[in-house]
Amino acid sequence: MRHDAQDADGSGAIDAGELGAALKLLGLRATPSEVAAMLDSVGSQADGEIEYPQFVKIMTDVLTRPPVQVGADLSPVLLPT
């Protein structure tokens, strides 16, 4: 996953909307409050944005947290419906 693919507005950081969109690409749903909690958990900046290493940490945490695991059936994400 390339950074600038997630940084939709080119700000150099990931905001809540961009994180939510990244999660959605993975077929994951998160409420705005859940997204905010994820941002807070990695120490978001005052403007609510995070740097790419923090984004990677969130994604790693999300993907290794049960029940979503590496090797899970991702066909709903990867295959057209």
Ligand SMILES: [Ca+2]
């Ligand atoms: Ca951005």
